[in-house]
Amino acid sequence: MKKTIIGTLLAAAPLLAQAQQYTSQVWSPDNGDGTYTNPVINADYSDPDVCVGPSGEDYYLTASSFQCVPGLPILHSRDLVNWQIVGHALSSLYEGDTLAQRKFAQVQHGNGVWAPSIRYHKGEYYIYWGDPDQGVFMVKTRGGDPAGEWEKPVCVISGKGYIDTTPLWDDDGRCYLVNGWANSRAKFASVLTVRELSADGTRAIGQPVIVFDGNGTENRTCEGPKFYKRDGWYWIMCPAGGVPTGFQLAMRSKSPYGPYEHKVVLAQGKSSVNGPHQGGWVHTKYGEDWFLHFQDKDAYGRVVHLQPVDWSSGWPVMGKKGEPVTTYKKPQSTTATVVNPVESDEFNSPVMGKQWQWQANYDEKYGVPTAFGTFRIYTHKLEEGWKSLWQVPNMLLQKTPADKFTATAKMRFTSKADGQFGGLIVMGRDYQALVVRRQADMFQLVLMTCNGADKGKAQTEKILATLKPTAADKTDYRPGLHEDIYLRFSVDQSKVRFAWSTDGKKYQQSPDEFKMREGVWIGAKFGFVSAEVDAKADRGWVEADWIRITP
Numbered sequence: 001m002k003k004t005i006i007g008t009l010l011a012a013a014p015l016l017a018q019a020q021q022y023t024s025q026v027w028s029p030d031n032g033d034g035t036y037t038n039p040v041i042n043a044d045y046s047d048p049d050v051c052v053g054p055s056g057e058d059y060y061l062t063a064s065s066f067q068c069v070p071g072l073p074i075l076h077s078r079d080l081v082n083w084q085i086v087g088h089a090l091s092s093l094y095e096g097d098t099l100a101q102r103k104f105a106q107v108q109h110g111n112g113v114w115a116p117s118i119r120y121h122k123g124e125y126y127i128y129w130g131d132p133d134q135g136v137f138m139v140k141t142r143g144g145d146p147a148g149e150w151e152k153p154v155c156v157i158s159g160k161g162y163i164d165t166t167p168l169w170d171d172d173g174r175c176y177l178v179n180g181w182a183n184s185r186a187k188f189a190s191v192l193t194v195r196e197l198s199a200d201g202t203r204a205i206g207q208p209v210i211v212f213d214g215n216g217t218e219n220r221t222c223e224g225p226k227f228y229k230r231d232g233w234y235w236i237m238c239p240a241g242g243v244p245t246g247f248q249l250a251m252r253s254k255s256p257y258g259p260y261e262h263k264v265v266l267a268q269g270k271s272s273v274n275g276p277h278q279g280g281w282v283h284t285k286y287g288e289d290w291f292l293h294f295q296d297k298d299a300y301g302r303v304v305h306l307q308p309v310d311w312s313s314g315w316p317v318m319g320k321k322g323e324p325v326t327t328y329k330k331p332q333s334t335t336a337t338v339v340n341p342v343e344s345d346e347f348n349s350p351v352m353g354k355q356w357q358w359q360a361n362y363d364e365k366y367g368v369p370t371a372f373g374t375f376r377i378y379t380h381k382l383e384e385g386w387k388s389l390w391q392v393p394n395m396l397l398q399k400t401p402a403d404k405f406t407a408t409a410k411m412r413f414t415s416k417a418d419g420q421f422g423g424l425i426v427m428g429r430d431y432q433a434l435v436v437r438r439q440a441d442m443f444q445l446v447l448m449t450c451n452g453a454d455k456g457k458a459q460t461e462k463i464l465a466t467l468k469p470t471a472a473d474k475t476d477y478r479p480g481l482h483e484d485i486y487l488r489f490s491v492d493q494s495k496v497r498f499a500w501s502t503d504g505k506k507y508q509q510s511p512d513e514f515k516m517r518e519g520v521w522i523g524a525k526f527g528f529v530s531a532e533v534d535a536k537a538d539r540g541w542v543e544a545d546w547i548r549i550t551p
Contacts, residue, residue, distance in 0.1 A: 022340055022344075024340040026401055026402035029041075032338070034330055036327070037326060038325065038326055040081050040304055040305065042401060045303070045399075047115035048280060048304050049117045050118065051280070052120070053146075060118055061077070061280075062127055066113055067111055067359065068522070069361055070088035078337065080290055080331045084340065086146065087148070089150040090153065091362075092361045093112050093361055094137070105361050105393070106360055107360045110521045110522075114163045114521075126140045127150075130163035130164055132162065135157045154202050156201070175196065176196055178225045178226075178227045179193055190213065190223075191222070193208035194256055214240055221239075234255065236251045237251075237265075244275045251263075252315075265316050266307065270323065273295050277293055279294060288332055291308075292307075293305055293307065298523075299494045301399065306331075349369065358397075361393075363393075366380075373545070376544075379530045380530065381534075381539075389427075390454065390456075395525075395528065397526060400491065400525070401549060404492045406550050407489055407549055410486050410546050411487065413435075413485070413530075413543070415483075416479075421436060422436065422528070426491075426496050428453075428525070431450050433529055441481065443468075444465070444467070447512060464508075465508075488507060528544055
């Protein structure tokens, strides 16, 4: 393990981490010649939305985070191509609401934060989202810095079925909200409604009006609307036709309440980009127009593409004549800096890296950073009769960063009792994990696989090796056994292969290849798992030294 970090460096670590600019070894969209290649973010930032700050060159993006905590990721860019994670708007779901917080103390796959929108208004940034089980929520910055502190969320509308919300502050100061509806809760969908909010955007003061109906047409599953005003027209841009194979609509009216005329402005056509839709339009200070949207890539989740927008016809035709571009000239900007969302982690900071999320509201018994240059994840107490790891809340996970990559971690597992285990996992509706598990005075290297975890299926196990402990505590008081090990997995075309090493040089591969699968509304994620079956035992823990993402 690393040596203890000197106190002054430890205190300065957050500032140093913010100052550093991370460049990925596995995916960078900037070609270095004034062009970019899609996707600009090759990771699962589902339902992205974007706005530009008062400088005209600071762009901020957020995306759906569902049950994952911290929620509402905030990404920053100076050119719409190079992005970095700068923070999160939600530290938990939902702070101040006892019942909701208690609900999200358990894993709620696919619930929580759906399809947010981000806007800049009167010196502050606002994010609105729909929770289909609870209502419409809003959170805004405290001091106008999206990378800084955000206020506590406000419930704008209480009720079920509301999703995909976007506000529009009009020229006269009035505020309107457009939203979609979740059929799973409301028992109707494919309609968009608009209502008026109070001028401060905190409560509804008007009744909803249906402004678009896609039922019974090719525009079924219209949802994810974004609200804009341009040249006297009210614009709603939304996807339709379904997630994997749909298209992008634009609609316009002289009144926020319609009626709206509409056109298809982006579709797959002859390109390889399926279902290009649902995102945000931005107008730059250089007079350029761009649209960020997602593409559903199954197990990899919904990755983010950037399309030029041409308004010459009076409609926002996206891409090249309405079809997605693969490589294109970068937006005009004053920066040439190449930066990517952080993936690797040396765990040298006293705060959790911004790429990581828990699977439920955070409890300090899940895990904490240490002063030793490590991150500790304690064993989660599994319920009696457990079948799989589907409901484990303290997995420390991040998004997949590319179609092809390798993740290697150096860690120590400390066990206080038989049956405790910890290691690396690739998590989705199906999952596979490579862990070390204590068996008496030894450790077993175990490959855990579950196909259909979301359906309650039981995992299977394969013991790959038996390992002698690296060290043992020389005390009679609650001694621990320790295993130092390097764990690795490689991903290519959604296929995963694990490997392990005792010295970090020579690796042995798992005999089984695993097919990665998406989670509920999210892509597969990877990271650390630590659990046990003994409710009365002292917890063991994974001590993660580092994890490095390489080709």
